Amino acid sequence: MKKGLTWYQIMTRILTVSLIAVMILTSLPVQSHAQTAAPLELEANSAILMDASTGQVIYEMNADVALPPASMAKMMTEYIVMEKIKSGELKWDDMVTASRYAGSVIGSGGLLAEGDTHTVKDLFHSVTIYSGNDASVALAEKIAGTEENFAHMMNEKAREMGLSDEAHFINATGLNRADIGEFAPQGIEGETMLSARDSALLAYHILKDHKDVLEFTKIPRKKFRETDTSEMVNWNWMLEGFKDSVSLKSYAYEGLDGLKTGHTREAGYCFTGTAERNGVRLISVVMGTAGERERFVETRKLLDYGFNNFDKLTVYAEGDGLDELQSVKMSKGVKTTVPVEAGSELSLLIRKGADSEEIVKEAIPLPESELVAPIAKGDKVGTLKVSYDGQEFSIDIVAAEDNNKAGWMRLFFRGIKDFFINLGTGIKNLF
Missing domain, CATH: 3.40.710.10 (DD-peptidase/beta-lactamase superfamily)
Structure with missing residues (x-):
């Protein structure tokens, strides 16, 4: 009659089976979404x-x-x-x-x-x-x-x-x-x-x-x-x-x-x-x-x-609206704000499998002193900066529609309106 296995024999068999399983698993092909390029070994200066x-x-x-x-x-x-x-x-x-x-x-x-x-x-x-x-x-x-x-x-x-x-x-x-x-x-x-x-x-x-x-x-x-x-x-x-x-x-x-x-x-x-x-x-x-x-x-x-x-990833196509800046304020125009869009296409080369969230975007409107009507569709109203992998790129932000200069009467009544709005805000802030 065989004696029962000792603790040592049991552990040895468990470790052996585990090792065999690891060897089998590591021999199987591994599926990966990201493709990592082999390092380039260039023979050049x-x-x-x-x-x-x-x-x-x-x-x-x-x-x-x-x-x-x-x-x-x-x-x-x-x-x-x-x-x-x-x-x-x-x-x-x-x-x-x-x-x-x-x-x-x-x-x-x-x-x-x-x-x-x-x-x-x-x-x-x-x-x-x-x-x-x-x-x-x-x-x-x-x-x-x-x-x-x-x-x-x-x-x-x-x-x-x-x-x-x-x-x-x-x-x-x-x-x-x-x-x-x-x-x-x-x-x-x-x-x-x-x-x-x-x-x-x-x-x-x-x-x-x-x-x-x-x-x-x-x-x-x-x-x-x-x-x-x-x-x-x-x-x-x-x-x-x-x-x-x-x-x-x-x-x-x-x-x-x-x-x-x-x-x-x-x-x-x-x-x-x-x-x-x-x-x-x-x-x-x-x-x-x-x-x-x-x-x-x-x-x-x-x-x-x-x-x-x-x-190739198209970050912005020409004419795209911007999540970072939907419109800009304008002075002396029929409209007080003008919607904006990308003035040109911006595409970047992104490593396959990389996260596009690594792309950082910043919309910078022109100074208020330069945002004065009249302005035509396509005129520059700001700059869109895009950073990726330590490099910075930029395209123009442009007006998505015309904004003609307002007449003197419209500007006069707008000025009165703004005056009372600012006065009311100032009084409210006192309390």
Whole structure:
């Protein structure tokens, strides 16, 4: 006859069964509403990922360290050219003659000789597709007389855009001072420097103000002259347009249509990219990768991180009423208050599974001295500030309807009414 189990044996069996149960449970897949992205392990000196519609930053690494940007500096050259086109000061069919400097500058391009004449549009194709140093110099000299004068324009524009104090341009190409030798600027010191954040902000502004630049940057290949036997092949291997290329299709990225590569010995390999998927456009920057291929590999990591882990949330649509402020008081109007609404759309990228209550909103009306009739529907009457993830965004609060100026008689009787209301309130407060 077996003896009963001892206390020790009973406890040992309970612990064994419990351990087996835990092992079984932990081997089952766990369902989670929140998707936590794996940490990015980028092999680059610096990087940043930005929402092209708002400038919201969703990833950064050493983003404020000023580094040589190489040919990414040409984004500023492109911006100024397109600004001159937009203003009418420059036309796409204007002719440009290459100077000795433009015909002899080293590096990418090499399609111009001194005295060659081409249209602004032809040269712009060379800059945006082939990163042409020669075309960049020719356009700079066409616009400003000298490249040094053009570099001053670049630096002024950098200040207007709100780039960092370290953002600095010495030429239209991004080449180092030693590379341009006798043509180096005498009145501008230092070297061209940009941080990853500066490069992203520059891309943000060119996409915001001159989005048609993408009609140039998305071209995979193009002949510079119709008589040429070979084509300019875009240095941006990630273009979606390369998806059918035998040699480059492994780099092609869905939705990618710009923006600018760069490489010098000092800068390493750099790339400012932009891609759009499902109504979300992102701007990515990597600086200082070890090789040409690596800048695209690291960019893919960045863009995948953004598209896979964030959703677009429309915080306000244009014309939406505001819970934070339904109306504003106005003086001298037919109506004493005017309903308000959001003046434009504001959308943010929210991590999947995150709580939208993390978004903090504050409605700030204009000072009373500025809220005076007449006012038209759509006129600004305040600012709506929205904070999320340590960043602040704002849109205008606007009048939802007209409010005409009241006649003198209406204002007179309103004044009498207000006087007696205030008098009665004052008397009541005495008791």
